[in-house]
Amino acid sequence: MQRMEVLKSIRTGMFIGGELMAARSGKTFAVYDPAAGVEIAQVADGDSEDVGMAVDIAKHALEADAWRRMPPAMRERLLLKLADLVEAHGDELAALETLNQGKLLGFSKMLEVGGSAQWLRYMAGWATKIEGSTLDLSLGFPPGVRYQASTRRVPAGVVAAIVPWNFPLLMAVWKIAPALACGCTVVLKPAEETPLTAIRLAELAHQAGFPPGVLNVVTGRGETAGAALVCHPAVSKVTFTGSTEVGRIIGAQCGADIKRVSLELGGKSPVIVLDDCDPRKAIEGAASAVFFNHGQVCTAGSRLYVPRARFDEIVGGVAAVADSLVLGSGFDERAQMGPLVSARHRDKVVGMIDEGRAQGGEILCGGGAAPGDGYFVKPTVVANAFCEPLSLVRKEVFGPVLVAMPYDDLDEVIAAANASEYGLGASVWTNQLDKALAVVDRIEAGTVWVNSHNMVDPALPFGGFKASGVGREHGKAIIDAYTETRSICFAY
Numbered sequence: 458m459q460r461m462e463v464l465k466s467i468r469t470g471m472f473i474g475g476e477l478m479a480a481r482s483g484k485t486f487a488v489y490d491p492a493a494g495v496e497i498a499q500v501a502d503g504d505s506e507d508v509g510m511a512v513d514i515a516k517h518a519l520e521a522d523a524w525r526r527m528p529p530a531m532r533e534r535l536l537l538k539l540a541d542l543v544e545a546h547g548d549e550l551a552a553l554e555t556l557n558q559g560k561l562l563g564f565s566k567m568l569e570v571g572g573s574a575q576w577l578r579y580m581a582g583w584a585t586k587i588e589g590s591t592l593d594l595s596l597g598f599p600p601g602v603r604y605q606a607s608t609r610r611v612p613a614g615v616v617a618a619i620v621p622w623n624f625p626l627l628m629a630v631w632k633i634a635p636a637l638a639c640g641c642t643v644v645l646k647p648a649e650e651t652p653l654t655a656i657r658l659a660e661l662a663h664q665a666g667f668p669p670g671v672l673n674v675v676t677g678r679g680e681t682a683g684a685a686l687v688c689h690p691a692v693s694k695v696t697f698t699g700s701t702e703v704g705r706i707i708g709a710q711c712g713a714d715i716k717r718v719s720l721e722l723g724g725k726s727p728v729i730v731l732d733d734c735d736p737r738k739a740i741e742g743a744a745s746a747v748f749f750n751h752g753q754v755c756t757a758g759s760r761l762y763v764p765r766a767r768f769d770e771i772v773g774g775v776a777a778v779a780d781s782l783v784l785g786s787g788f789d790e791r792a793q794m795g796p797l798v799s800a801r802h803r804d805k806v807v808g809m810i811d812e813g814r815a816q817g818g819e820i821l822c823g824g825g826a827a828p829g830d831g832y833f834v835k836p837t838v839v840a841n842a843f844c845e846p847l848s849l850v851r852k853e854v855f856g857p858v859l860v861a862m863p864y865d866d867l868d869e870v871i872a873a874a875n876a877s878e879y880g881l882g883a884s885v886w887t888n889q890l891d892k893a894l895a896v897v898d899r900i901e902a903g904t905v906w907v908n909s910h911n912m913v914d915p916a917l918p919f920g921g922f923k924a925s926g927v928g929r930e931h932g933k934a935i936i937d938a939y940t941e942t943r944s945i946c947f948a949y
């Protein structure tokens with residue numbers, strides 16, 4: 458589907474209780490096409506009143522027999538049906554995501570649509586595998602009475618899911634699929650920049666047969682709709698992906714409310730090239746680690762560490778790849794990199810490049826915005842040959858900006874890689890198993906890739922050490938995240 462065609466399929470309402478609706482206030486906000494820098498829709502600007510209604514409806518749906526008594530196998534079937542519908546509407550969803558988020562259409566198809574179907578199917582399988590245990594207790598009172606107990610995993614309750622704009626559809630599915638598999642109901646708030654695919658996802662869930670109110674979407678701003686959702690007393694669990702800054706606010710609120718919370722936050726992930734590396738693989742790998750999705754990836758490999766003797770060869774190679782990348786609309790088949798998501802984000806990224814330059818970083822390529830109406834930033838490589846304390850080494854850019862440092866020995870590079878408040882991802886590039894394992898053992902990161910980067914799978918736990926988050930998504934541990942344990946004690 459092309460740009461003009463998909464413009465017609467845009468939905469602009471919130472999806473609450475099985476219906477599309479305007480905000481109670483009647484207010485709307487503008488949504489843009491970042492490749493052209495033009496407004497494409499006015500979407501319902503939900504606030505605390507709309508959130509209150511959505512949570513009440515989600516709470517009601519949680520307690521309604523149609524959901525509470527639904528056999529797990531039926532929840533599995535509904536999730537599988539939703540996966541089929543996401544694929545059947547894949548062309549439209551992918552085009553909508555490219556239009557609104559800016560990513561290349563091929564990646565929208567493969568990751569937003571293909572990944573969403575994959576995650577929905579994987580999580581569907583867990584619905585029928587949620588189990589407790591049976592225990593013999595040692596209580597001895599009153600005499601002659603014995604005790605046996607069992608545990609049961611019960612749905613956590615109404616889940617508030619708040620997601621960012623870098624993978625709008627996939628991040629929404631990462632939250633809703635396990636929550637629904639576990640029998641929770643959900644109120645989802647997409648990022649204000651990219652609400653369009655979340656609305657369609659909720660419509661498709663309705664079409665798949667999820668009862669009204671089980672999955673609701675409130676579009677709106679973080680400070681209003683998002684904040685109201687987090688502190689609503691009928692929300693039992695908050696799952697958030699976004700910046701560390703907002704994660705701190707949400708974590709503090711959930712702490713005060715004693716509410717369950719998972720936080721997937723920012724990163725400044727190191728890419729560590731070892732001296733034996735295959736240069737072609739290391740160069741291609743480092744370039745894709747940072748430029749994939751235009752750098753708007755929480756695990757983006759945004760710090761590159763290279764042995765001093767190979768610094769010019771490897772870093773020069775990455776700069777040559779960056780220089781060769783063709784920027785353009787995600788609908789243009791020649792484009793290899795699209796725009797950043799918003800004018801505000803482009804300006805922030807350009808500001809950080811300028812700061813790096815002013816602090817003494819050597820700009821090897823790129824170095825600023827690309828001309829035109831869209832929010833494009835040239836892929837940028839900054840050499841930091843003297844390992845100056847540039848802010849680019851510490852701060853998450855969330856754009857196509859790489860900072861590269863030389864190192865002399867393994868202890869030094871591990872210490873440098875760990876000298877970050879973040880600990881989300883890392884990669885090491887080598888063919889020597891002992892060295893790879895030495896790095897893997899000592900890196901403070903939730904995921905360490907060897908000879909790859911940014912690879913995620915529904916079976917593989919994902920999350921951060923340090924300020925990169927609390928909790929893990931995916932894999933079988935996800936059941937713990939969306940259920941509570943109820944202990945049941947029998948005297949006989």
Ligand code: NAP
Pocket residue numbers: 619620621622623646647648649650677678679680682683684687698699700701702703704706707721722723724754755853855881921925926
């Ligand atoms: P953000 O500003 O933190 O926003 C994320 C979401 O939180 C948006 O829906 C936002 O709404 C909402 N929000 C903002 N303030 C809020 C508040 N006070 N209460 C409740 N909700 C609030 O992040 P972003 O700029 O969209 O995304 C980029 C960040 O996400 C990066 O730092 C990146 O590293 C991180 N990220 C992490 C992962 C991971 O898995 N660890 C994955 C992807 C992205 P509005 O959009 O309406 O402001």
Ligand code: MG
Pocket residue numbers: 648649679
């Ligand atoms: Mg935001």
